[in-house]
Amino acid sequence: MSQRKAPADAGRATIRDVAERAGVSVASVSRVLSGNYPVSEDLRRRVMKVVRDLDYVTNAHARSLAGGGTPTVAILINNITGAAFAHVAKGVEGAATLRGWLSLVGTTGDDPERELALVNMMRQQGVAAVVLLGGAYDYEEYQLRMARFARSLDAAGSHLVLVGRPPLEGDVPATTVDYDNESGAYAMASHLLSAGHREVLVLPGPAGLSTAQARLRGAQRAFETYGVPFEPEAVRHGPYDDEHGYRAVEGALRDGLRFTAVLAGTDVVAAGALQALRAAGLRVPEDVSITGYDDIPLASQLTPQLTTVHVPYEEMGRVALRAVADRREAGAGRRKGGDGEHLVLGTHVVVRNSVRPPARRD
Amino acid sequence: MSQRKAPADAGRATIRDVAERAGVSVASVSRVLSGNYPVSEDLRRRVMKVVRDLDYVTNAHARSLAGGGTPTVAILINNITGAAFAHVAKGVEGAATLRGWLSLVGTTGDDPERELALVNMMRQQGVAAVVLLGGAYDYEEYQLRMARFARSLDAAGSHLVLVGRPPLEGDVPATTVDYDNESGAYAMASHLLSAGHREVLVLPGPAGLSTAQARLRGAQRAFETYGVPFEPEAVRHGPYDDEHGYRAVEGALRDGLRFTAVLAGTDVVAAGALQALRAAGLRVPEDVSITGYDDIPLASQLTPQLTTVHVPYEEMGRVALRAVADRREAGAGRRKGGDGEHLVLGTHVVVRNSVRPPARRD
């Protein structure tokens, strides 16, 4: 524990071990390994042999400290278990890997404290970008907090990317990758309306969540377009999970609410609604139609397969990474102010078997 | 670009900036921040103020280089999109966070090359442990490769953890967290057999995959126990996805194979099988029973809800992390050889609505 570290002592071998054993300088070893500098074939061979013998890998921390280092993206999710998020993460991860970037995943469990802690942790890691996934609750404090995140990261040479939520207000250095949530909902609701449905139970999601609000707005607009009154009591908010879907339908039925279709905020909510309808002896789509949103695999695994809105989650992930990678490359020039890039991808309705014209009223 | 770095210059503030601005030494700042050393109240206050003003966070790379640093677990998954894996990852992540550890997630996409690259990358990061998720293909080269991984990591003071696959042979420094795959399958098959089924279509999964093999063995044993012949042509291998489930059932039907139940290798495969059965005009469970394996949320979202084998994925993740954390704490003493800890968790059958006694033969 006191001798100068022996080659294969505790811990990993260092570049010095390699240099010594190969009878060359550390500088040379470094050159051989980074490969961005001319070295003699002989030297290279000698070094590589030792590297293999010692099973040496460079210390990423040291490398990063000294200047080089692999760019890293941090992905922050509420819950790694959500299929939609997983797909975004996959997209980010894939694109990152393609460029030789590393990716970290952290989960916040919907806890703002934890989110804060994670962002700081990522700042410490010196990540190239922090990607925040999922809808946001838009109270004032949130805007402030995010703006602060964005500026802190920006000051540290990093960058904040918001995926699947609306852009921050004002002149905040953050990139937003979003999809046309409202149009998707509009199209979905229109599909239902044009099939003849006039009484539909709407389950937009959590009341304060940006995505839920957008989906609700879209539906509302469609109703207006069709001149169909939008009944407030037919709108039931709640979490994006199947339990809520179940409970909401169960409750609506109990309340004696009349509806010929359910416009669910997500496929998972739709799955719950489907269960509840069946439990009540109703057939889908013969008695009641159902639509989802997201188009995760579940949508096509259910019976009937869900007519739903396709959201290009994986692509959003890819786009998000590309955006930060590009800006990093271009980054040499001083960034100009007003750096709130906003990319929005399209959605489209996927028609399957869960919608039918309403049964004729007896 | 030449002046000594100004406090709020490009890049993050350093500990020196803080020290300077607070009029104290870097050592003092370090002490205040790590909090593991007595400092005067006045000093602390002065330092903290500057830290806040500068929005300073310590550089994790530097810290880790210098000795300190947050332990990090790396989780390597084939596909982040699989629900089962996601739950394991969640377990690991949760337990890691609880201890203040960081977690990385990397995806291999089933590519051995990429797996190799990732393990090396993780070695470079100096992670405390690498957790490999999911079943393994057991060709000889695999054993060798894993053994090499294990030893490399071990030599670097890290540790390999295999989750959801059988332990490595021989004296390899790796921890395995597994579940009783075969017993689960045995129980599931027994459930079917005791309900009276005698002709069952078995879809174990990919032919070479350890989990599929174990599940097949379990089923086989159950058949033996019940004295029911196990028909090779009623066993159809294929990937763990719904498409395979669909195709396999479709094929079996086309082949004129007779079966009153489908024993699927995973819930997802079961979902595919269910679709195919329906497409063929068969009712589940009235005409044909189905069972799954994994008990992911999908199992209870389908209609009928799947009778399946519950695998404690999330707990496996927690257990895996606990194992490495414990061994790290205990790690002071030189590790003794034969370090192949093997933890195995239990499974159990969850009875829902997808199994019924076979319809009487006409």
Add this chain to the structure above:
DNA sequence: TTGAAAGCGGTACCAC
């Protein structure tokens, strides 16, 4: 209690 300075493992600039 506080400060000075020696590393931690690499990279890259400057000589030779």
Add this chain to the structure above:
DNA sequence: GTGGTACCGCTTTCAA
């Protein structure tokens, strides 16, 4: 083409 060496930002003796 190669070697020497001054940092990168932080932790941690060792003195004062």
